[in-house]
Amino acid sequence: MTDADAREYHLVIASRFENIELVHVVIEDALRQAAASDDQRHWIGLALREALANAIKHGNRQDPAKRVDVEARVSPRQIRIRIRDEGAGFVPDAVRDPLSEENRFRADGRGIFYMRRLMDEVEFRFGPEGGTMVTLVKRLDTVQDTDTNQKEEQR
Amino acid sequence: MKIDVRVRGGVQILDVEGKITIGRGDVALREAVQQQLAGGATRLLINLKDVSTIDSSGVGELVSAYTTVTNRGGKLKLVNLPPKVNDILQITQLITVFETFNDEEEAIGSF
Numbered sequence: 573m574t575d576a577d578a579r580e581y582h583l584v585i586a587s588r589f590e591n592i593e594l595v596h597v598v599i600e601d602a603l604r605q606a607a608a609s610d611d612q613r614h615w616i617g618l619a620l621r622e623a624l625a626n627a628i629k630h631g632n633r634q635d636p637a638k639r640v641d642v643e644a645r646v647s648p649r650q651i652r653i654r655i656r657d658e659g660a661g662f663v664p665d666a667v668r669d670p671l672s673e674e675n676r677f678r679a680d681g682r683g684i685f686y687m688r689r690l691m692d693e694v695e696f697r698f699g700p701e702g703g704t705m706v707t708l709v710k711r712l713d714t715v716q717d718t719d720t721n722q723k724e725e726q727r
Numbered sequence: 728m729k730i731d732v733r734v735r736g737g738v739q740i741l742d743v744e745g746k747i748t749i750g751r752g753d754v755a756l757r758e759a760v761q762q763q764l765a766g767g768a769t770r771l772l773i774n775l776k777d778v779s780t781i782d783s784s785g786v787g788e789l790v791s792a793y794t795t796v797t798n799r800g801g802k803l804k805l806v807n808l809p810p811k812v813n814d815i816l817q818i819t820q821l822i823t824v825f826e827t828f829n830d831e832e833e834a835i836g837s838f
Contacts, residue, residue, distance in 0.1 A: 589750025614780075614811060621782050625749045670819050677794050679787035682819050686783055689818050 578647035587632035619690040622683040631659030661698040728752035736835040744777040747785030769801035776807035806834040
């Protein structure tokens, strides 16, 4: 697969936590086809799950009538995932720091932190009529890259 | 996600298998810990050997379980952390909060 024939995916799910599994399976398969490494598939999958959980829980307040819209573009070089909910939005700068002492023992507030640590880019945008759109980008270390590196080392 | 409970050396060991993630796994873990506490257990060891994925909700449940057990004068420890579970606790600097072990015998002996 080359950048020219990158694959695009569009999924729309009702706001139920079990639907996270559906999206995860599709993106996992897309990453597999792009020859992403096992580690990257795991961490991208986790960041994806955090973004979907936020959209369902905080954005759409688990209202199954509200939809979460997922678009992904996967090339051998990178994956870009855009997740949009129908919620009221939030102020990203107001999100608590999970590393500070007063938040250390809180049960919540780590999802966005994990997303930022696991992906290369995490961007939030808010629609004029509500709705949060988060874009996740990760450059891929593909198995092909590893093979190429090994061949170059052998030269 | 599945949780089996067994007792060794006076320690309740919760063998967790599958995903500790939002919606099901996190709830199952919370209920299992509460059930043990309701039964009078004060020494809990969570065996994470067969956990494939943990998300922020799962991490939150581990933290909640830790504080609940500790506030009741009990102890909650972790054993057999897979590398990716270890990494996710490292990222949020929680690995230093929990007492963790690679060996079950050693973990049981530490209570």
